Amino acid sequence: MKVLILGANGMLGPWVVPALENRHELLLTDIVPPKSPGRHPFLKVDVGDLPAVVAAAQGMDCILNLSVLRWDRKLAFDVSTRGNYNMAVAAVTHGIRRIINTGPHYQLAGPTYEDFDFGLTPDMPPQPGTRLYALTKALGQEILRVFAERHDLYVQTLLFCNFYDPTTMARPEGGFGSPGKDLWPFSVSWQDAGEAVRLAVEAELARLPSNYETFDIFTDLPHGRYVNSKARTVLGWQPRHFLESIWTRPYPR
Numbered sequence: 001m002k003v004l005i006l007g008a009n010g011m012l013g014p015w016v017v018p019a020l021e022n023r024h025e026l027l028l029t030d031i032v033p034p035k036s037p038g039r040h041p042f043l044k045v046d047v048g049d050l051p052a053v054v055a056a057a058q059g060m061d062c063i064l065n066l067s068v069l070r071w072d073r074k075l076a077f078d079v080s081t082r083g084n085y086n087m088a089v090a091a092v093t094h095g096i097r098r099i100i101n102t103g104p105h106y107q108l109a110g111p112t113y114e115d116f117d118f119g120l121t122p123d124m125p126p127q128p129g130t131r132l133y134a135l136t137k138a139l140g141q142e143i144l145r146v147f148a149e150r151h152d153l154y155v156q157t158l159l160f161c162n163f164y165d166p167t168t169m170a171r172p173e174g175g176f177g178s179p180g181k182d183l184w185p186f187s188v189s190w191q192d193a194g195e196a197v198r199l200a201v202e203a204e205l206a207r208l209p210s211n212y213e214t215f216d217i218f219t220d221l222p223h224g225r226y227v228n229s230k231a232r233t234v235l236g237w238q239p240r241h242f243l244e245s246i247w248t249r250p251y252p253r
């Protein structure tokens with residue numbers, strides 16, 4: 001499959017590319033160049049620029065959106081909301097039926113849900129709250145929902161929260177996970193996240209429950225606050241890293 005990746009050069013992109021690269025033809029795009037030249041073509045594309053996104057999508061079978069901008073009012077809307085509109089228009093323009101979107105868990109399960117402590121699923125009505133990052137991503141997702149209702153499109157959205165590299169337990173924002181301490185109950189390894197994206201890219205469209213599906217991507221964790229069973233049953237995703245060195249506590253003496 002020919003896969004256009006928007007926002008490919010952030011934190012998640014370099015974990016998604018290895019999951020896809022031996023099976024698919026990739027076109028990497030971003031507003032910043034890759035840190036080191038890789039084996040895939042790179043195009044500078046601003047997701048807020050409709051003609052640029054439409055042009056990059058020509059000839060593709062799938063568009064995968066990893067782009068995000070979290071901190072600036074205007075740019076956050078341009079990237080996280082309008083970027084999805086542009087992606088959907090590009091898909092419709094070229095007859096691309098497969099869109100993979102990504103975002104944080106709280107674009108759906110915002111503060112009103114986070115106070116619950118059990119069984120939160122990706123099929124709850126979204127309550128992102130008012131935080132800029134969550135809100136702009138939630139609006140972007142809503143745009144994709146409307147496009148999926150009206151066009152021959154399959155939209156899969158993968159939601160994440162915390163990522164760890166299980167070999168080092170390093171956190172993306174710096175620092176490391178602390179053994180024996182709780183970790184946020186929506187955490188996953190980068191590698192398992194990349195694999196979830198691959199499974200969404202390769203999912204048989206006709207076998208998806210509908211043409212608009214959302215998946216919570218986090219590893220098996222004992223508290224059961226969130227539920228990852230949909231990613232397992234629908235995508236066949238199976239986390240390989242359980243991050244237990246962080247959440248298991250030493251036996252009290």
Ligand SMILES: NC(=O)c1ccc[n+]([C@@H]2O[C@H](COP(=O)([O-])OP(=O)(O)OC[C@H]3O[C@@H](n4cnc5c(N)ncnc54)[C@H](O)[C@@H]3O)[C@@H](O)[C@H]2O)c1
Binds near residue numbers: 008048065066163
């Ligand atoms: N990293 C995390 O902790 C985390 C947690 C939850 C969800 N997510 C989600 O995962 C996905 C990937 O996030 P990430 O961690 O790689 O983010 P990131 O901030 O590291 O990377 C985002 C990429 O988007 C690019 N970008 C910004 N503005 C752009 C524009 N106008 N046009 C094109 N590209 C632009 C950036 O240059 C960057 O390379 C996002 O949907 C994000 O919401 C990430």
